[in-house]
Amino acid sequence: MLDRNDIFVGAAPSACSLLGAFRRRDLSPVEVAGASLERIRDCDDTLRAMVLVLDQLALTQARQAEDAWRTGDAAPLAGVPITIKDTFDIAGSVTTRGSLIHSRHRAFEDSGAVRRLRAAGAVFVGKTNTAEFGQSATCENRLPQVTRNPWNLRATPGGSSGGAAVSVAAGYVPLALGADGGGSIRIPAAMTGIFGFKPSYGLCADEGGFRAMSEFACAGPMSHEVADARLFLSVLADKDLPRQSVREALRIGLCVSPDDHPVDPGIRAAVVKAAAALRDLGHEVEEIDLDLRGWDEVFNALVLAEEWRERGFMLDYCGDDLSDYALASLRAATSLSVEQVAAARSRHAGYRARIAGLFDEFDVLLTPATASPAFTIGARPREINGQRVSGLWGAFPFTSPFNVGGNPAAAIPCDTAGGLPVSVQLVGRAGQDGPLLDLAEDLEEALTFGERIAALQFTGRVGNG
Numbered sequence: 001m002l003d004r005n006d007i008f009v010g011a012a013p014s015a016c017s018l019l020g021a022f023r024r025r026d027l028s029p030v031e032v033a034g035a036s037l038e039r040i041r042d043c044d045d046t047l048r049a050m051v052l053v054l055d056q057l058a059l060t061q062a063r064q065a066e067d068a069w070r071t072g073d074a075a076p077l078a079g080v081p082i083t084i085k086d087t088f089d090i091a092g093s094v095t096t097r098g099s100l101i102h103s104r105h106r107a108f109e110d111s112g113a114v115r116r117l118r119a120a121g122a123v124f125v126g127k128t129n130t131a132e133f134g135q136s137a138t139c140e141n142r143l144p145q146v147t148r149n150p151w152n153l154r155a156t157p158g159g160s161s162g163g164a165a166v167s168v169a170a171g172y173v174p175l176a177l178g179a180d181g182g183g184s185i186r187i188p189a190a191m192t193g194i195f196g197f198k199p200s201y202g203l204c205a206d207e208g209g210f211r212a213m214s215e216f217a218c219a220g221p222m223s224h225e226v227a228d229a230r231l232f233l234s235v236l237a238d239k240d241l242p243r244q245s246v247r248e249a250l251r252i253g254l255c256v257s258p259d260d261h262p263v264d265p266g267i268r269a270a271v272v273k274a275a276a277a278l279r280d281l282g283h284e285v286e287e288i289d290l291d292l293r294g295w296d297e298v299f300n301a302l303v304l305a306e307e308w309r310e311r312g313f314m315l316d317y318c319g320d321d322l323s324d325y326a327l328a329s330l331r332a333a334t335s336l337s338v339e340q341v342a343a344a345r346s347r348h349a350g351y352r353a354r355i356a357g358l359f360d361e362f363d364v365l366l367t368p369a370t371a372s373p374a375f376t377i378g379a380r381p382r383e384i385n386g387q388r389v390s391g392l393w394g395a396f397p398f399t400s401p402f403n404v405g406g407n408p409a410a411a412i413p414c415d416t417a418g419g420l421p422v423s424v425q426l427v428g429r430a431g432q433d434g435p436l437l438d439l440a441e442d443l444e445e446a447l448t449f450g451e452r453i454a455a456l457q458f459t460g461r462v463g464n465g
Helices: 015-024 029-047 055-071 112-119 162-169 186-192 226-237 265-280 295-311 324-333 338-358 400-405 433-447 449-453
Strands: 050-053 081-085 123-128 175-180 195-198 218-223 251-254 284-287 364-368 409-417 420-428
Touching (some): 015 226, 029 050, 029 055, 029 081, 081 112, 112 226, 123 162, 162 175, 162 218, 175 195, 175 226, 186 409, 186 420, 195 433, 218 226, 295 338, 338 400
Parallel strands (some): 081 175, 251 284
Antiparallel strands (some): 195 218, 195 409
């Protein structure tokens, strides 16, 4: 049972435990919001996860939640502090989208996902740093801050939802809103040792929201515990997703290195360990060769075409203010032809059908979440396990195929390698988000990784940096 001495010491309490404490009147949403804001003040000068801290809004929402608990009108997340990735609009607040160009852009209304979270009673303590326009799998941009990994201050937290991941990993909040267009929830979740979930494409609408990777991107939860992510996802999806027991043995396809891509030995060991845990739970785990090739032929052209459509004008008017990778995307888009975009759109349907066909034989796929643990900021690995890899996708080749496929996918922390967290990825059939969460929660309990890190004291001086 939580009491006032427990809140925000080390890892944040779970959202579910906070809600229970509010219901029993053991804790007040106002004091929890205050503890969250204090945690940010203590740590964020070092970690730099937050672009904007919303003290006044958070305390106002916390007082409203306190009144709602008192009158019996509490909504599903009433009083739970959360962070919002800075690609989502909060009415009255700046939305930088990770860009100097938008550093003074003030939103006049909530985007759809934020509107649902506000209606659910969540307390918005602030907005988190992101790669510019969500266009990188790390979190660097040209804003005057570099977000650091709580496990090692020299290491990247991953991206593009890097600030969101750090806000959970460092104990600012139990829940964060992220977005995943090519792995932008699962990659930073894996690199910071938290749970991240990419829903099936189209499950979580963000009406009026930021447009990038629109054929592939989903809003989704980042948390320490699967149960919290389930609660959060239920709000985003406007759909109850109660936990169901997994009664029948599932057919799980295990691939330690999809497309024969090199994988860090520590991550390989973690995948094997997760497979053993799933077998112990009674599931049938079969090692398979997984061919995911072809996703990039769809993804690259459609992402670049949208970048040009939405932000191509920036090349002429404000290109000097763009990060190198945002500038490179727009320049690459200038050489795209109408025919290439049409061909990519045509291939998209075929690729989705091909990925869907994998689930004729298996209920779930098990792969690494990333090929490498977190690496030094600004130094993407060019070699993994003795083999050369691409500087662009080499560390994280296993997430984007399932954005193109439209499948739900989860990154589940399960161990450490070289003092840094490593995760596995579970992928389900499109539309089967609830059953995938059920299996993820079973695996979480079997691996007990969350219990092992719960006592870690992330402070302003953290990691090995």
